[in-house]
Amino acid sequence: MSELFEPKIIAFVCTYCTYAGADLAGTSRLKYAPNVRIIRLPCTGRISPMFILKALQKGADGVLVSGCHPGDCHFTHGNYHARRRWMVFRSLLDFMGIQPERVIFSWISAAEGGKFADLINTVTEDIRKLGPFDQYKELIRETEAPATL
Amino acid sequence: MITQEKYRSKAKKLLAEGSVKMVIGYSPGSTPDRRRPVFIRSFDEADQLVLDSNCIANLSGYLVSEGLLSDEKHVAIFLRPDGIRSINILAAESQLNVDQIIIFGFDTNGNEVRALTGEHAGEFSEFIGSIKEHPPEKSRDPLLYQIEQMNPQERFAFWKDEFSRCIKCYACRQACPMCYCRRCIVDSNQPQWINTSSHTLGNFEWNVVRAFHLAGRCVGCGNCDRACPVNIPLRLINSRMAEEVLDSFDHFAGLNPAQEPVLASFKKDDSETFIL
Numbered sequence: 001m002s003e004l005f006e007p008k009i010i011a012f013v014c015t016y017c018t019y020a021g022a023d024l025a026g027t028s029r030l031k032y033a034p035n036v037r038i039i040r041l042p043c044t045g046r047i048s049p050m051f052i053l054k055a056l057q058k059g060a061d062g063v064l065v066s067g068c069h070p071g072d073c074h075f076t077h078g079n080y081h082a083r084r085r086w087m088v089f090r091s092l093l094d095f096m097g098i099q100p101e102r103v104i105f106s107w108i109s110a111a112e113g114g115k116f117a118d119l120i121n122t123v124t125e126d127i128r129k130l131g132p133f134d135q136y137k138e139l140i141r142e143t144e145a146p147a148t149l
Numbered sequence: 150m151i152t153q154e155k156y157r158s159k160a161k162k163l164l165a166e167g168s169v170k171m172v173i174g175y176s177p178g179s180t181p182d183r184r185r186p187v188f189i190r191s192f193d194e195a196d197q198l199v200l201d202s203n204c205i206a207n208l209s210g211y212l213v214s215e216g217l218l219s220d221e222k223h224v225a226i227f228l229r230p231d232g233i234r235s236i237n238i239l240a241a242e243s244q245l246n247v248d249q250i251i252i253f254g255f256d257t258n259g260n261e262v263r264a265l266t267g268e269h270a271g272e273f274s275e276f277i278g279s280i281k282e283h284p285p286e287k288s289r290d291p292l293l294y295q296i297e298q299m300n301p302q303e304r305f306a307f308w309k310d311e312f313s314r315c316i317k318c319y320a321c322r323q324a325c326p327m328c329y330c331r332r333c334i335v336d337s338n339q340p341q342w343i344n345t346s347s348h349t350l351g352n353f354e355w356n357v358v359r360a361f362h363l364a365g366r367c368v369g370c371g372n373c374d375r376a377c378p379v380n381i382p383l384r385l386i387n388s389r390m391a392e393e394v395l396d397s398f399d400h401f402a403g404l405n406p407a408q409e410p411v412l413a414s415f416k417k418d419d420s421e422t423f424i425l
Contacts, residue, residue, distance in 0.1 A: 049358070049361055050334070050342045050358065053354050053357060053358065054342060057350065057354060070417065070421070071417075077415065080415035080416075080417065080419070081412075081413075081415055083419055083421055083424070084398065084411070084412055084414075084415050084419055085412055086423075086424075087393075087397050087398075087419070087420065087421075088361065088364045088365070088390065088393055088394060088397070088412065089361060090423060091389075091390075091393045092357065092360055092361055092364065092386075092389075092390060092393075093357075094301075095296070095304070095386065095389050096304065096305065096308050096353075096386075097299075097301045097302065097303070097304030097306070097307065097308055097309075098301065098305065099301045100423070104425065105423060105425065106424060106425035107424060107425075119425060135302065135305045135306070135309070136305075139309070139348075139349050139350040139353065140350060142348065142350070143344065143346075143348050143350050
């Protein structure tokens with residue numbers, strides 16, 4: 001039997017909501033898939049599309065972006081700006097042939113530890129089904145310096 | 150020809166009375182069907198100006214050349230409707246003061262050239278609004294439909310193939326009136342977001358990022374597409390992005406000099422169907 005594919009997923013999260021939500025999931029002893037590497041940022045408005053591309057460029061199979069619900073932003077409207085940016089960036093990625101299922105966006109508040117754990121589990125399962133991002137990894141392999149994560 | 154004469158004499162008059170310091174226009178190029186940008190500083194040079202259906206380049210990028218407008222003198226420039234839209238975007242992004250720009254507006258239909266009425270960017274707002282409402286009959290690029298029919302793997306392969314030819318000459322960036330950043334993201338090396346070698350991996354990111362930076366700003370003048378030495382169909386990506394911002398946010402780039410940039414503004418009820 002072949003080994004189960006373990007996807008590498010990078011999560012860009014805002015420190016005020018989703019990171020606190022992840023903390024809550026941890027302190028509540030909720031179990032979730034260990035495939036996600038979390039990168040904490042001040043706000044979803046700080047998440048440049050470059051981060052997402054860089055994650056893929058370094059061999060991620062999926063990217064998760066998450067922050068405060070609309071109206072809850074610590075900086076009042078960082079997530080509103082982020083939302084517009086994602087809308088455009090998502091359709092751009094789709095047009096370039098990167099499946100939208102690989103780049104997931106969500107709102108998770110500091111009180112939603114359960115939602116965080118569930119989301120990580122479903123996202124991991126979904127990306128496991130999609131398989132490794134071979135097309136991109138082929139490009140990475142072709143470059144001289146092998147990418148490491 | 151009549152339009153050409155009209156604008157030549159207007160250029161002469163403005164230069165002679167000193168109300169503009171320069172006229173940016175077109176002169177004959179290296180072959181009969183090409184036109185070269187020309188920068189006219191005195192009225193006796195104005196006879197070099199040519200205006201016909203071969204004048205297709207968007208000249209507005211020259212206006213943001215360092216120091217050109219900093220003396221607050223006026224500059225006249227030949228612009229098509231897309232060029233006027235570029236000026237509006239540059240003004241909205243605080244890159245220039247539209248009051249300093251005298252527009253010699255023209256449009257072409259086949260071989261016919263007609264002058265557009267108006268002199269300052271604000272006077273064209275209604276005209277540009279009508280382009281938004283009634284886009285020209287030019288059909289959507291058939292390649293766009295083809296790409297949309299593909300599945301993600303095929304699309305990725307299509308672009309991989311296109312970008313594998315990219316030599317990272319950055320001609321697209323140099324030709325684009327919207328690419329005025331003093332330091333482009335691709336020139337930044339700490340952190341280095343994009344590989345500098347012209348390998349498909351870095352090429353992919355470069356072209357995606359440029360398209361993203363142009364989303365809601367590109368007017369589809371085609372400067373990048375014509376400048377590309379390896380004929381990557383850059384217009385496809387940019388026009389797809391223009392469709393996206395029009396559909397999602399009802400944003401038509403360059404309507405007027407006071408238009409808010411689409412990605413620097415938001416509405417509380419923006420669509421978010423894709424967010425879990």
